[in-house]
Amino acid sequence: EPEVTQTPSHQVTQMGQEVILRCVPISNHLYFYWYRQILGQKVEFLVSFYNNEISEKSEIFDDQFSVERPDGSNFTLKIRSTKLEDSAMYFCASSDRGSYGYTFGSGTRLTVV
Amino acid sequence: QKEVEQNSGPLSVPEGAIASLNCTYSDRGSQSFFWYRQYSGKSPELIMFIYSNGDKEDGRFTAQLNKASQYVSLLIRDSQPSDSATYLCAVNRNRDDKIIFGKGTRLHILP
Numbered sequence: 001e002p003e004v005t006q007t008p009s010h011q012v013t014q015m016g017q018e019v020i021l022r023c024v025p026i027s028n029h030l031y032f033y034w035y036r037q038i039l040g041q042k043v044e045f046l047v048s049f050y051n052n053e054i055s056e057k058s059e060i061f062d063d064q065f066s067v068e069r070p071d072g073s074n075f076t077l078k079i080r081s082t083k084l085e086d087s088a089m090y091f092c093a094s095s096d097r098g099s100y101g102y103t104f105g106s107g108t109r110l111t112v113v
Numbered sequence: 114q115k116e117v118e119q120n121s122g123p124l125s126v127p128e129g130a131i132a133s134l135n136c137t138y139s140d141r142g143s144q145s146f147f148w149y150r151q152y153s154g155k156s157p158e159l160i161m162f163i164y165s166n167g168d169k170e171d172g173r174f175t176a177q178l179n180k181a182s183q184y185v186s187l188l189i190r191d192s193q194p195s196d197s198a199t200y201l202c203a204v205n206r207n208r209d210d211k212i213i214f215g216k217g218t219r220l221h222i223l224p
Contacts, residue, residue: 033211042216043157043201056211091156098208099145104156 002026004105006092012111013082021077021108025094032075033093033102034067036060043091049075082112116140117215119202125221132189134218136202139183146178146185147203147212157201157214160187192222 005024013019025032034046047057047067066078092105116139126132145164149157163169163176175188189196199217
């Protein structure tokens with residue numbers, strides 16, 4: 001069964017450092033998403049991406065965040081200057097039919113120290 | 114503020130019994146409703162979605178929707194220990210809209 005692949009599975013970074021979280025969506029999917037889940041909290045929407053551009057972003061997705069689809073297969077989330085409160089599990093998801101068929105990746109646990 | 118509310122639990126149900134999970138939502142413009150299952154430390158996985166009032170059955174799972182009451186539920190029949198997980202209710206307005214998740218209900222099936 002096709003999978004959404006996320007790397008790394010766990011990343012520890014120092015406050016103020018830049019991190020890039022990587023995702024390989026399912027190959028024929030056109031809709032891409034990033035969500036995050038702070039420990040014990042709900043899964044929160046960050047950004048959606050379709051047709052090579054951001055289609056929607058949340059209030060959380062401020063200027064510290066950016067997304068790219070650099071080579072037609074990868075989908076990345078960059079956090080420019082990490083803060084302690086960015087520590088969370090970050091999930092990538094992709095779909096071939098908008099929100100009706102999200103497949104989530106296994107997540108990247110980001111720990112900011 | 115669009116919200117999805119769920120009782121956080123834990124909800125304990127004996128093996129073989131019916132587990133009933135409930136969810137309310139505040140945005141009357143919501144059109145599609147989802148139930149995801151999330152095991153501890155894992156990503157959410159879609160169980161089923163519903164967009165019409167009434168019941169929708171898939172195996173041991175039945176989703177129920179009442180848009181007038183802004184209420185969604187999930188019934189799990191013949192509960193198994195492997196059903197122990199957090200169940201996330203989620204909604205959106207249309208196919209192109211983001212999905213908004215509730216905080217989830219922890220379900221514990223007692224062997």
